[in-house]
Amino acid sequence: MTDSVDPRRSSPAAAASLLWIGRVARPSAALIVPLLVLCIIIALTGAPRLESIMTEALIYVVLVAGLSIFIGNSGIVSFGHVTFALIGAYASAWQTCCGPMRLIFMPELPVWMATAQVPLGLAALLAATLAGFVALILGVALMRLSGTAASIALLSVLFVFKTAYENWDGWTAGQSAIVGLPTYVTLWVALGAAAVAILIATLYRVSSYGLRLRAVREDEAAARASGVNAWTQKLVAFTISGFVAGLGGVLYGHFLGTISVSMFWLDMTFLTLAMLVVGGLRSLTGAVVGALFVAALRECIQVFERGISVGDNLLQAPEGTREIVLAIVLLSILIFRPQGLVGELEVGERR
Amino acid sequence: MSARLTTQSVTVRFHGLTALEDVSISLDQGEILGLLGPNGAGKTTLVNVLSGFTRPSGGTVKVNEIDLTRARPDVLARRGIVRTFQSVRLFQRMTVRENVQVPVFAHHAGSVEGEQAAQRALEFVGLAEESDRIAGSLPYTQERLVGIARALALEPKFLMLDEPAAGMNDVEGAQLVELIARIPAQYGCGVLLIEHNMPVVMAVCERLHVLRGGRTLASGPREEIRRNPDVIESYLGGH
Ligand SMILES: Nc1ncnc2c1ncn2[C@@H]1O[C@H](COP(=O)(O)OP(=O)(O)OP(=O)(O)O)[C@@H](O)[C@H]1O
Ligand SMILES: [Mg+2]
Secondary structure: OOOOOOHHHHHHHHHHHHHHHHHHHHHHHHHHHHHHHHHHHHHHHOOHHHHHHHHHHHHHHHHHHHHHHHHHHHOOOOOOOHHHHHHHHHHHHHHHOOHHHHHHHOOOOOHHHHHOOOOHHHHHHHHHHHHHHHHHHHHHHHOOOOHHHHHHHHHHHHHHHHHHHHHOHHHHOOOOOEEOOOOOOOHHHHHHHHHHHHHHHHHHHHOHHHHHHHHHHHOHHHHHHOOOOHHHHHHHHHHHHHHHHHHHHHHHHHHHOEEOHHHOOHHHHHHHHHHHHHHOOOOHHHHHHHHHHHHHHHHHHHHHHHOEEEOOEEEOOOOOHHHHHHHHHHHHHHHHOOOOOOOOOOOOOOO | OOOEEEEEEEEEEEOOEEEEEEEEEEEEOOOEEEEEOOOOOOHHHHHHHHOOOOOOOEEEEEEOOEEOOOOOHHHHHHOOEEEOOOOOOOOOOOEHHHHHHHHHHHHOOOOHHHHHHHHHHHHHOOOHHHOOOEHHHOOHHHHHHHHHHHHHOOOOOEEEEEOOOOOOOHHHHHHHHHHHHHHHHHHOOEEEEEOOOHHHHHHHOOEEEEEEOOEEEEEEEHHHHHHOHHHHHHHHOOO
């Protein structure tokens, strides 16, 4: 290869890069545009309750897309990704929380951090990067594992970090909540973040890295015989998915305006995994569809839990119905449609 | 410069069982070497050693003077020491093209040259038309051909084919053999061919290596092997 540009080469190369842009843009747009339309419709109705439901659902889209980058391509079910949401949420709080109250919640923060006013967007980026970095460090050891062993090791990561954050009082307020985070996560911010997450996941999926990790998922020995370093490929996906999950955690904190360690625990683990399984474990479309479907389902049940009046009677489902119905839906999907609602389908992708 | 893949006194023990004992072979770029032996003779085990999947208990694997005994399978594959599997092992839920792109990307990620190498390998085995099919939906014979294309896409220096014609009928087997015979000229690599069908082996392999019970029974040019009384008695006799 020489440095000079060979005119005969440039046209197939240009054609190839155009093709590649199409391979990213089409499936991303096929997911983002419907979300945009949905948001516009909801904004036009002007119902604040609906808007906040959709905002939360979009945050789950970010979390589940992050999960899907790793689980979908590696085939390893991770019970530990909520760890990265936890790390992201707290890292953003360190940078942006609650003015002078920050040192009261987190008295051991170094002075420069306690007084810093980091712009919200930058703070989110830094927080998600920290989550991705922690994923990278953990992954160096954990990505040597495969299958069930990896799943269990990832669950133990969640336990370790929960315990650590609950006892790291000076930085995390321990078991109590941190309140007063700037609540900048509107419908449009959440939509933008979901679009970014979808774009990252699609870029990864159509890249040669995604392809090689799926080869490892299908048959690790055959992938290695094809020159694929399984550990490297898992580590790349784990790091990227840690970043996106971290972003999801940041958004969640700034949506509610308050965070506590217990928010990022088994409930969220189960919910995000349920969303992915319901939609389709191996598909990003499945991740998005599953997140929206389960979020909508939960909302409907919650309406019943609060009670609806039919004529003179108040129909009310008992507290906890939400979890039970969700479990039933999950079980039915696992039994009757184990590939999830969309299966292997990716919208906007030609096979 | 033409390279040579060798094992020197390779021994493999699984718990009490000795699968290979003191086996030395050599494979030159450009030749087809037949590896023969009854079931359980240690043929696959030898391929596992050569491709880095099994660490030998003793002995060495070398390319020219470079010791590769402890190299990982993926490193060996990228260095051009490539194997197929007796049980094929395709990436089932991926398309035929993607199956063949995986090894290509292990070399040169996403480049135009890479796409071309994948395309060339598919055309060579005659499956360019099927490239958008899901690998898991292919009939058995085509599955085996994809396995070979996937190996060829790495542009190997040494290619080890573990019973590539197993389960094929005579016509398909003959076509495959004709294809294998063209590999050294097309790809410039040495081929180690494990195959039970004696006429096939005698037709395409100039040199043969015969294993029995994990030991070398005979090794040399095919005329010599054909006349070797040990081989005739223990292996050819039955056929
Ligand atoms: N991983 C393993 N653990 C224990 N024993 C093994 C292992 N792999 C192979 N063996 C044993 O080593 C011996 C050689 O097996 P190998 O698969 O190499 O034979 P082969 O010549 O390829 O036979 P075939 O024609 O049936 O494919 C057999 O006795 C087999 O049972
Ligand atoms: Mg065998």
